[in-house]
Amino acid sequence: MKVLSSDLSSSVRSPSDARDSKHPCSCARIAYEDLQPLVAKRDSDLDQTLKTRFKELQSQLGDHKDGDGFRLYTELSKDEVKELSDGVNALSEPLSKLTDTVVG
Amino acid sequence: MAAESGVSRRALFGVGAGTLAAGAAAGYFGHDAVAEAVGVGSDTVDFYGDHQAGIVTEAQDRMCFAAINVLTDDRDELIDLLRQWTKAAANLSQGLPVVAEGVAGGSRTAPPIDTGEAQGLSAGHLSVTIGFGRSLFRSEDGTDRFGIADQLPSEFIDLPHFPGDQLEDSRVGGDLCIRACADDPQVAVHAVRNLIRMGFGTVSTRWMQLGFGRTASTSPDQETPRNLFGFKDGTANVRSDEEKALNEHIWVTDGSWLDGGSYLVARRIRMHIETWDRESLDGQEQIFGRTKLDGAPLSGGEEFADPDFTMQGAGKQPIIPIDSHVRLAHPSQNDGVRILRRGYNYADGADSRGNLDAGLFFIAFVADPQRDYVPLQNRLASQDALSEYLLHTGSGLFAIPPGAKEGGYIGQTLFG
Numbered sequence: 001m002k003v004l005s006s007d008l009s010s011s012v013r014s015p016s017d018a019r020d021s022k023h024p025c026s027c028a029r030i031a032y033e034d035l036q037p038l039v040a041k042r043d044s045d046l047d048q049t050l051k052t053r054f055k056e057l058q059s060q061l062g063d064h065k066d067g068d069g070f071r072l073y074t075e076l077s078k079d080e081v082k083e084l085s086d087g088v089n090a091l092s093e094p095l096s097k098l099t100d101t102v103v104g
Numbered sequence: 105m106a107a108e109s110g111v112s113r114r115a116l117f118g119v120g121a122g123t124l125a126a127g128a129a130a131g132y133f134g135h136d137a138v139a140e141a142v143g144v145g146s147d148t149v150d151f152y153g154d155h156q157a158g159i160v161t162e163a164q165d166r167m168c169f170a171a172i173n174v175l176t177d178d179r180d181e182l183i184d185l186l187r188q189w190t191k192a193a194a195n196l197s198q199g200l201p202v203v204a205e206g207v208a209g210g211s212r213t214a215p216p217i218d219t220g221e222a223q224g225l226s227a228g229h230l231s232v233t234i235g236f237g238r239s240l241f242r243s244e245d246g247t248d249r250f251g252i253a254d255q256l257p258s259e260f261i262d263l264p265h266f267p268g269d270q271l272e273d274s275r276v277g278g279d280l281c282i283r284a285c286a287d288d289p290q291v292a293v294h295a296v297r298n299l300i301r302m303g304f305g306t307v308s309t310r311w312m313q314l315g316f317g318r319t320a321s322t323s324p325d326q327e328t329p330r331n332l333f334g335f336k337d338g339t340a341n342v343r344s345d346e347e348k349a350l351n352e353h354i355w356v357t358d359g360s361w362l363d364g365g366s367y368l369v370a371r372r373i374r375m376h377i378e379t380w381d382r383e384s385l386d387g388q389e390q391i392f393g394r395t396k397l398d399g400a401p402l403s404g405g406e407e408f409a410d411p412d413f414t415m416q417g418a419g420k421q422p423i424i425p426i427d428s429h430v431r432l433a434h435p436s437q438n439d440g441v442r443i444l445r446r447g448y449n450y451a452d453g454a455d456s457r458g459n460l461d462a463g464l465f466f467i468a469f470v471a472d473p474q475r476d477y478v479p480l481q482n483r484l485a486s487q488d489a490l491s492e493y494l495l496h497t498g499s500g501l502f503a504i505p506p507g508a509k510e511g512g513y514i515g516q517t518l519f520g
Contacts, residue, residue, distance in 0.1 A: 053305060082308075086175060090305030100214035 025061065028095065029054050035102055043101045046094055053091040060087045147287070148227040151190075151197040153507040154364050155355065156514065158231035159444065159469050160344040162323045164285040167315035167448045168292040169370065169465065170300065171278025171500055172307045174240065179250045183519050185306050189234060189282075189299050190513040199227030202298045219301070222294040228287040232295055234514045235281040235368050235502030238262060255518060257362055259472045263369070263501050267485040268494075275372055275498030278310045283368070283467075285446075289314065311498070313372060315448025315465045322446060328399060328407065331464055332375055332449050333493070335392050336399030339407055340435060342444045353442045353476060354469050361517040364506030366469045369477050372450070372498030375463035380493045391489045393428030401430060413437070427489040433480065441476050444469040463494070473501055 032039075032050060040047040060083060064071045073081065149157050174182060192202040201207060201218035210217050241256040242248055284295040293314070300309055319331050320338035324345060328336040342349045356362045380388070389395055393402055393411065401411035402424050411430055417423040424431050435442045446469060451462040470476035485491055508514045 049305070086308040089308070090175070093301070093304035096215050100211045104211045104213040 025054070025057055025091075028091075029058070032098075035098070039098065039101055043097075046097060046101055049094045050091070050098070053087075053094065057087040057091050060084060147229050148198055149229050149231045151194040151232065151508075152510050156233050156365070156504055156507045157197065158233035158283060158285050159354070159366060159446070159504070160322055160350065161231045161285070162229070162326060162344070163318040163321055163329075163446055164229045164231070164287050164292075165316065165318055166287065166289040166292050167283065167285045167313075167318075167465070168289070168296045169283045169313045169315070169467075170281065170296050171237070171310045171312070171370075172280040172282065172300070172303075173310045174249075174279040174307050176306050177249045179519070181306055182250060183513070183515070185303050186234075186515045186519070187513040188302050190508050192299060192302065193232035193234070193295070193514075194510070196222075196295045196298070197227065197230050197232060199225075199230075202302075219294065219298055222291050225288055225291055228291040230284060230286040230291050230295055232299075233281075233283045233285075233368070233504060235283070235504045236515065236518070237278045237280060237500065237502050239277060240279040250519075252518060255361060257356075257358075257360060257503065259356075259474060260367070260501075260503055261474050261478075263473070263499055264478060266481050266496065268491060269485075269496045269499075271499050272497050275311050275313075276500065278500055278502070280307065281368065281370070281500065281502045289316065313370075313450060313465050313498070314452075315450050317449040319447045319449055319464055319466075320445035322444065332377060332451075332462055333380055333388070333392075335388070335394060335396060336407065337464075338445045339394075339399060340433075340442070342442050349442060350444075352471070354444045354471055356471050362503055362505060363517075366444075366471060366504045367473050368500075368502045368504050369466070369468045369470060369473060370498070370500040370502070371466040371481075371496055373464045373466050374461060374495040374497050376493045376495070377460045377462055390425050391428060391493075393424040393430030402428075425489070427487055429484075429488055429490045432484055432488045438480055438483070441480055443476055443480070469504070 032054070036047060039050070061070070064076065064080070064084075076084075149161050151157055176182060195202055201223075203217050205217050207216050207218045207220040207223050238256070238260055240250065240252070241260075242253045248254075282296050282299055284292040286292040286295070296312075300307070318329050320341050321328050322341065322344050324343050328339050331337040342353055344350075351357055354366055356365050356367075383391070385396060389402065394400060394407075395402065399407040401409060403409075403412035403415045411424055411434060413422065413424055413431055413434075413436070415423045422431075431437055445467070447467040448465050449462070450465045451460060453461055455461050468477060485496075505515050505517060508516060
């Protein structure tokens, strides 16, 4: 999860296209699905937050679909990049607490 | 060592070797206990009170200002964040970490809750001031996201375009603001950084400004500081001991949710430093209407002598020129309007041509922006000889709610 969370952040710092965010986001979500029942039991607030924020980021990324792929970051406006960055921050911050909830 | 969790930064590194040992022996202890044990030092500013800290608080030397967007539309989520900010700001103001677990007192498998760079530093007179932008009440698209649009005070205007404004989109507005002032820039930045971090997902930073070298004094004991033009600035400031003037010009006293609060006007004013530095001493003094060394009005006397705007010099011209800064900004020339200036100098490196991007991050507290700031700024921008050397590049207006009581939160009078 640590790796996933830092992947998410770096994908926005030096991206080539929106797929770079979509990929780690999907990976993180799939990995989370395995842990979800445990997290729901130990910290239901965190589980809810993560579910919501995964959904929000997925939906944001969906806005930048272009055929089978995604628009290039260079095609996005400053505001669009900021919005994606906010979405990644919103997910990464609670995601950084996941390890502790699972193994702590 | 888990027992360090609740210990103040001061206790760890200064006063409290003994206290620390005692605390460690006792195991975990909370903030209040620690604050009591080490004694609230002389370098702390009370966060709780009738008014927010950082307004009449004796001006510290450093500032970190952040304008913030609220991402959520959920009123409860916003209130929850304001509660968290209040508690954290109160702790930080006492020189404590944001929460009891601090830097290394929490779980080892979780990120540290306090980021740690202020560990070992004193409270540094930290004040944290939180404000609400107009867009919090009604978004640009007209939405009343938090059910508070009907509480928007009629005095809370959008600042108009002023002559010569060249505002950059990336330095304008904000739904909220956090302003931390301290003796040490690391303490100020630590405070803002940690509050922002608590809010990821709920809020996002819109723009930020660091400042140094306070450009105004807010108590009679403080010497008037200098701006980057090298002149004393803000001699006629409202001071903390002028109770009547504060109630008249600075505090809102209308019985509304904002009663006991104020408005914060922020203007990022770039100075054309290089051009200014080529102006003669005489020329510079004519532009300010004061002497460079002492800040005395050109009509004579010392710094705090009342300027005589009628005194004539050679050629029957007023000794204090018609377009001088001191004349145009003086309360006697502005229907008695007074403001509480609490700004800072800034230097954000150089532009692509190698000129300094430096100037004044002007901050003023006023009771009514339309009455107290707009006419003054219109006058200065259109007539002040100084404005030739100035460029306004950033702007914000925020309502500053009254202070919170312990157990309450900043904004409670608005959100209930």
